[in-house]
Amino acid sequence: MSVLIVGSTALDSIKTPKAENPRLLGGSASHAAVAASFFGPVNMVGVVGDDFPRRYIQLYERHQIDLEGLQRVPGKTFHWSGEYELNMNNRRTLLTELGVFETFNPQLPKSYTSSPFVLLANIAPSLQEHVLNQMRKPKFVVADTMDLWLNIALPDLLKLIKRLDGFVLNDSEAQMLTKEENLFPALKKIHQLGPKYVIIKKGSHGSILSSPGGLFLCPAYPLPKVVDPTGAGDSFVGGMMGFLAASKGGIDKNIRRAMVYGSVVASYCCEGFGLQRTDRVTRAQVEQRMRELTQLTKFA
Amino acid sequence: MSVLIVGSTALDSIKTPKAENPRLLGGSASHAAVAASFFGPVNMVGVVGDDFPRRYIQLYERHQIDLEGLQRVPGKTFHWSGEYELNMNNRRTLLTELGVFETFNPQLPKSYTSSPFVLLANIAPSLQEHVLNQMRKPKFVVADTMDLWLNIALPDLLKLIKRLDGFVLNDSEAQMLTKEENLFPALKKIHQLGPKYVIIKKGSHGSILSSPGGLFLCPAYPLPKVVDPTGAGDSFVGGMMGFLAASKGGIDKNIRRAMVYGSVVASYCCEGFGLQRTDRVTRAQVEQRMRELTQLTKFA
Numbered sequence: 001m002s003v004l005i006v007g008s009t010a011l012d013s014i015k016t017p018k019a020e021n022p023r024l025l026g027g028s029a030s031h032a033a034v035a036a037s038f039f040g041p042v043n044m045v046g047v048v049g050d051d052f053p054r055r056y057i058q059l060y061e062r063h064q065i066d067l068e069g070l071q072r073v074p075g076k077t078f079h080w081s082g083e084y085e086l087n088m089n090n091r092r093t094l095l096t097e098l099g100v101f102e103t104f105n106p107q108l109p110k111s112y113t114s115s116p117f118v119l120l121a122n123i124a125p126s127l128q129e130h131v132l133n134q135m136r137k138p139k140f141v142v143a144d145t146m147d148l149w150l151n152i153a154l155p156d157l158l159k160l161i162k163r164l165d166g167f168v169l170n171d172s173e174a175q176m177l178t179k180e181e182n183l184f185p186a187l188k189k190i191h192q193l194g195p196k197y198v199i200i201k202k203g204s205h206g207s208i209l210s211s212p213g214g215l216f217l218c219p220a221y222p223l224p225k226v227v228d229p230t231g232a233g234d235s236f237v238g239g240m241m242g243f244l245a246a247s248k249g250g251i252d253k254n255i256r257r258a259m260v261y262g263s264v265v266a267s268y269c270c271e272g273f274g275l276q277r278t279d280r281v282t283r284a285q286v287e288q289r290m291r292e293l294t295q296l297t298k299f300a
Numbered sequence: 301m302s303v304l305i306v307g308s309t310a311l312d313s314i315k316t317p318k319a320e321n322p323r324l325l326g327g328s329a330s331h332a333a334v335a336a337s338f339f340g341p342v343n344m345v346g347v348v349g350d351d352f353p354r355r356y357i358q359l360y361e362r363h364q365i366d367l368e369g370l371q372r373v374p375g376k377t378f379h380w381s382g383e384y385e386l387n388m389n390n391r392r393t394l395l396t397e398l399g400v401f402e403t404f405n406p407q408l409p410k411s412y413t414s415s416p417f418v419l420l421a422n423i424a425p426s427l428q429e430h431v432l433n434q435m436r437k438p439k440f441v442v443a444d445t446m447d448l449w450l451n452i453a454l455p456d457l458l459k460l461i462k463r464l465d466g467f468v469l470n471d472s473e474a475q476m477l478t479k480e481e482n483l484f485p486a487l488k489k490i491h492q493l494g495p496k497y498v499i500i501k502k503g504s505h506g507s508i509l510s511s512p513g514g515l516f517l518c519p520a521y522p523l524p525k526v527v528d529p530t531g532a533g534d535s536f537v538g539g540m541m542g543f544l545a546a547s548k549g550g551i552d553k554n555i556r557r558a559m560v561y562g563s564v565v566a567s568y569c570c571e572g573f574g575l576q577r578t579d580r581v582t583r584a585q586v587e588q589r590m591r592e593l594t595q596l597t598k599f600a
Contacts, residue, residue: 087481181387184524205505208522217519217596222508224484256599296517299556300594 001139002041002066003245004112005033005238006131007121008101009046009070012274013081014228016088021228024274025056026080028121028144031231034275035265036119036242037063038283043112045069045131049077049100059279068109075100088226089203108134117245120164121234122146125156132163140244140251142166142197144237147173158193165251166197168237174200183208197255201233209259213252218259219297221267221289228273232266235278239265264289301439302341302366303545304412305333305538306431307421308401309346309370312574313381314528316388321528324574325356326380328421328444331531334575335565336419336542337363338583343412345369345431349377349400359579368409375400388526389503408434417545420464421534422446425456432463440544440551442466442497444537447473458493465551466497468537474500483508497555501533509559513552518559519597521567521589528573532566535578539565564589 012026033044043066052072060067076099084091106127116139120128128143135141143164149157150173161167167190171183180186183200187210190198197211204223209216240255240262247254264286271277312326333344343366352372360367376399384391406427416439420428428443435441443464449457450473461467467490471483480486483500487510490498501507504523509516540555540562547554564586571577 182524182526184522202505205502215522215596216599217522218599219517219519219597222484222515222517224482226482260599294600296515297519297597299516299518299560 001116001245002043003036003117003119003241004043004045004069004108004115004135005029005036005119005121005241006045006106006128007032007119007123007234008078009044009048010078010080011052012230013079013095014230014273015081015083015094016228017084017086019273021273023053023079024276025059026231026274027078028123028231028234030060030275031234031269031278032119032121032238032241033060033065034063034278035235035238035262035269036245037065038239038265038281038286039242039261040246042066042242043069043109043115045106045108045112047071047073047100047104047106049073049075052077059275062279069106069112071104071106073100082230084229088229106131116140117241118142119237119241120144120160121237125149125153125160129156129160129163132160140165142168142237142241144168144233145173147176150176162194164195166199167193167195168199168201168233170201170203170233197251199237199259201236203229203232206263207236207259209255211252211255213255216256216259218256218263219293220263221293222296223267223270226270227277229270230274232269235269236262236266238262260290260293261286264293301416301545302343303336303417303419303541304343304345304369304408304415304431304435305329305336305419305421305541306345306406306428307332307419307423307534308378309344309348309352310378310380311352312530313379313395314530314573315381315383315394316528317384317386319573321573323353323379324576325359326531326574327378328423328531328534330360330575331534331569331578332419332421332538332541333360333365334363334578335535335538335562335569336545337365338539338565338581338586339542339561340546342366342542343369343409343415345406345408345412347371347373347400347404347406349373349375352377359575362579369406369412371404371406373400382530384529388529406431416440417541418442419537419541420444420460421537425449425453425460429456429460429463432460440465442468442537442541444468444533445473447476450476461490462494464495466499467493467495468499468501468533470501470503470533497551499537499559501536503529503532506563507536507559509555511552511555513555516556516559518556518563519593520563521593522596523567523570526570527577529570530574532569535569536562536566538562560590560593561586564593
C-alpha cells in the first residue's frame, strides 16, 4: 500500500566542526520520503521554488517518489541553515528563510486522498491538519513535530494530536510537552492527548514505543562516525511508515520491526551530508544492517 | 563458582529533590555484593569502622555474603554524602570522609585467593591492584572505576587496566579517558589499553559491550520512577559478575545475559534509597524482569 508524506522540502546549509555544505537537499518530507521509498510507493506533498535544482527532482525520481503533489511555484525554496557542535547532538539554527513555504497551501491530488498510510512529517501543525482534512478514511496516521511548534503553535498541535493514531517526538520535546522528566510517565500523559501509539526518539540511544502491544525499546544502529545527523529523525519515521505500508498484517504485528528499519535508514542518513549517503544505499544494505542489529541486541 | 568482590563499604547520606536519607548502607562493594548474591556465593573484601551499624552486617548475612574479608577496625566508617538534581542524573558530592578507608590495606583470607571470578569494584586503583596481586590464577577479572581516579590516579589506573580481562566505566568517563566524543572509537582505544571486554554504562540508556564475541547493545529496564540511582552501576556490574560466576560455559556464551541480569538488579537498586529495595527483592522477581526485558526488546 502507498504512504502519503507531507512535510518540508528545503535547501539545507549545514556546518559541522569538520565541513560546511551549502544548499543540500533537505526538509522533513525529503528525508522521510526517500527513507520510505526503500519499502514501497510514496506520494509526497510539498512545495519548492523556481530556484530548486533539477538534480534534486531527479533524486526524488530515482527513488520512485510520486511528485504530483509537489508544487513548483515562483519564488525561493525554504532555506534552513544550522551549525553542529563537536558532539554532533547540539545544534543551533543560523538562518530560516521560509520562502515559498510562507504561502504554502497543500492541495492533494485526488489519487493521494485514499493513501491508507499518512505521515505528517515535521511542518506547522496547521498545515499537517489541513492535509489530514483532505484524506478519506486513512488507516494509520502518524505525525512528527519539533520544539518550535510546541513553543509557537501548541493549541494547533494539541488539536492535531487528538486525531492521530501515532505521534512521534524526541525526548526533550516529550519533557517539554508533559512537564515530566521521566519518559515513562511522559508517554502516559501523551496517550491521554489522543494517540494510541507514541514514540519518543532518543537519537543515538534509540527510541521507545508505547502502544496497545506494550512498550518496545528500539535500538539505534551503532555508528563509529556521525557526519551529519540532520534528517535522522525524519528518516526514522519515514522508514517506519514505509515498512508499515508495505507489510501485511496489523500495526501491532509490524511496528517493532518497522521501527528497527527506521533506525537503520536513519543510521545511513547520519553517515553523509543531507541525503548524500541515503541516496546511494540499496535495499540489500538496509537488510544487512537489520541482520546486524538483530545480532547486536540478542541475549536470549 | 564464587566471585570475590573488593570495593568500598560505606555509609551514604543521600539527598534527592523529594527526600533526605542519612547513613544508608552504601559503597561499591556493598551494592555489587548484594547484586551478585542473587546468583551464587560472594566473598566480600572491605573495611568498616566501629560505628558501622549491626543491622548492616545482618543485611550482608541475610544475602549469604561471606564476611571473612570484611575488616572491622576502630574509627569511623567511610561516609559519603551527595545530592541529586531533579533529573536524577546529575549529582554533586557534598562530603567525603574517608575514615578507616584512609589506612585500608586489604589482606585476603587464604580461601578467597582462589576465587575464579574477581570484581574490583570502584575504589582507588592501587587498592584494586593490591587485591589482584593476592589472587592465584583468577579466571576472569573485571574492574569498575569512576571519574575521580581518572583525575587523580590515572597512572595507577592505566597500570591496572593492562592486567584486566574486563573494564567497566560510564560514557562520560570513557570520553574523558580516550578524548573521543563517539563511544565506538572510544571502545577501540580502551581495548588498546589491555582488556578484551570493555563495557560502557549509559545509565537509563543501557550499556554497550565490546568483546571477542562482538558488540552487544544491552537495554536498561524502563523505570517510571527513580528514587535513588546511587549504586546502580555497582549493582549492574555485581549482578553481571554474580551471574557469570554461577553459569556453565565460557564468558562469551554468558556475558550478554549476564549484563541483562545486571541491568535488572540495577533497576531494583534505583527504586529505593541505598539498598532498601534491593534487600527485599527475590530471585523470582529478578527472573520476572528478565522475562519482561526479553519481551520489551523483541522484534525479530
